[in-house]
Amino acid sequence: MTSQSTANTPTPDQIRRAPKVLLHDHLDGGLRPATVVDLARASGYPHLPDTDPDKLGLWFREAADSGSLERYLETFSHTVGVMQTRDALVRVARECAEDLAADGVVYAEVRYAPEQHLEGGLGLEEVVDAVNEGFREGERLAREAGHRIRVGALLTAMRHAARSLEIAELANRHRDLGVVGFDIAGAEAGFPPTRHLDAFEYLKRENNHFTIHAGEAFGLPSIWQALQWCGADRLGHGVRIIDDIEVAADGGVTLGRLASYVRDKRVPLELCPSSNLQTGAAASYAEHPIGLLRRLHFRATVNTDNRLMSGTSMSREFAHLVDAFGYTLDDMQWFSVNAMKSAFIPFDERLAMINDVVKPGYAELKSEWLFQRTASTSGSAESAG
Numbered sequence: 001m002t003s004q005s006t007a008n009t010p011t012p013d014q015i016r017r018a019p020k021v022l023l024h025d026h027l028d029g030g031l032r033p034a035t036v037v038d039l040a041r042a043s044g045y046p047h048l049p050d051t052d053p054d055k056l057g058l059w060f061r062e063a064a065d066s067g068s069l070e071r072y073l074e075t076f077s078h079t080v081g082v083m084q085t086r087d088a089l090v091r092v093a094r095e096c097a098e099d100l101a102a103d104g105v106v107y108a109e110v111r112y113a114p115e116q117h118l119e120g121g122l123g124l125e126e127v128v129d130a131v132n133e134g135f136r137e138g139e140r141l142a143r144e145a146g147h148r149i150r151v152g153a154l155l156t157a158m159r160h161a162a163r164s165l166e167i168a169e170l171a172n173r174h175r176d177l178g179v180v181g182f183d184i185a186g187a188e189a190g191f192p193p194t195r196h197l198d199a200f201e202y203l204k205r206e207n208n209h210f211t212i213h214a215g216e217a218f219g220l221p222s223i224w225q226a227l228q229w230c231g232a233d234r235l236g237h238g239v240r241i242i243d244d245i246e247v248a249a250d251g252g253v254t255l256g257r258l259a260s261y262v263r264d265k266r267v268p269l270e271l272c273p274s275s276n277l278q279t280g281a282a283a284s285y286a287e288h289p290i291g292l293l294r295r296l297h298f299r300a301t302v303n304t305d306n307r308l309m310s311g312t313s314m315s316r317e318f319a320h321l322v323d324a325f326g327y328t329l330d331d332m333q334w335f336s337v338n339a340m341k342s343a344f345i346p347f348d349e350r351l352a353m354i355n356d357v358v359k360p361g362y363a364e365l366k367s368e369w370l371f372q373r374t375a376s377t378s379g380s381a382e383s384a385g
C-alpha cells in the first residue's frame, strides 16, 4: 500500500519540519498578538481595537481581509505604533526569529521600514541596531531550542514618502552587518517605483541588492518599471505577471515579452498566496497564479508577507498549496531551493545552505516512509516477497 508517491504527499508535521526559506516577511506584520497587547500596555499606546490577544489576532485578520491593499495597510498603524522603543524592537525581532525557527524556517530575510520607528526618539541607526540585536538573540534562543535559522534584514523605504535614498544609504552602511538588502513598500497605485530611481541607482553603483514590491495591487507597468527602469533583483509579489500570460482553451500557453523576460532571466517572484487573497489580488488558493507559474518553471517562491494580518506561517502557506495543487515534498523542495538561490547573501553561503541544509532536510523527510512500515504492511510485503 505504501508507495513512494503517496508517501511524498507531506503530512502537516512533515510540512512543519521541512526546511523552508522565506524571502518576503514584514517585521511589523508578524508580531504575536499577545506581544502587541504587552507593548501597548507598557508604552501607553491607547488605540488598540482590543486588548484580549485572541480577539486582537482575529481583529487583525478580519480588518486585513478587506479586498484592497490600502485598507489592508491601515492595520499596520497599530503594530508600528507599539514598535517605537529600542526594547520593543529587540523583542519583536527576537520573537520573529524564534517563531520562524519553530516553524521550520532555516533562512529568512525579514523587512521593515526604519523611518516608521522614529516617533519615540530613536535614530535610524539605533532602529537598525535594535532589530539586528533582536534577530541575533532570536537565532541563539532558537539554537538552544534545537532549531537552526539565519535571519537577514531588508530595509524598506515607504513609496509614498521621500526618504528612499537615505534608507538605501543606511542599508549600504549596514551591509555585512546584518542587513542584506533594500526594498520599497506601501500603496502601489499612484506611487510607481521610478519615483525612487535615485535610491536604486545608488545601490547599483554600490553593487548592492534590492527587491521592489511590484505587481500586487497594480499590474504589468509596475513590474516593467521595477525591472527595466529600476533594475530590481527580485519582485515583491510580482503575481500580476499572470496578466502577460495567455492560456488557450486547449491548454496552450503564450507568454508576452515581459513574462518571457521574467522567466528567461530567472527573476525571483516573492509570491504570498494568503496576503493576495486578502487584498483581492487572487480569488482562492486553487486559482492563485502560483500553480501556473510553478508549472511554467518561473523562479517562484512561497512567502508569508504578514503573518499577523493573515494569521499564517510558512507551514500554513504550504499546507494550503499542498491542498490546492497536490504538491509533494519535491515541490516544497523546489520552492525552497528557488528561494535559497534568490537570497541576497553571498553565493557560497547560498550554495552551502542548499546542499548542506535544504536538500539533506528533504532527503531525510522523503526517506521516512522506508522506515515506517506497520506490522501489517511489513507482513504483506514479506508474504509478497
Ligand SMILES: O=c1[nH]cnc2c1ncn2[C@@H]1O[C@H](CO)[C@@H](O)[C@H]1O
Pocket: 026, 027, 028, 029, 069, 073, 076, 080, 111, 112, 113, 116, 156, 185, 186, 187, 213, 216, 275, 305, 306
Ligand atoms: O503586501 C504589502 N504590500 C505593500 N506594502 C506592504 C505590504 N505588507 C506590508 N507593507 C508595508 O510595508 C511596511 C514595512 O514593513 C509596513 O508598515 C506596511 O505599510
Ligand SMILES: [Zn+2]
Pocket: 024, 026, 185, 213, 236, 305
Ligand atoms: Zn510585502
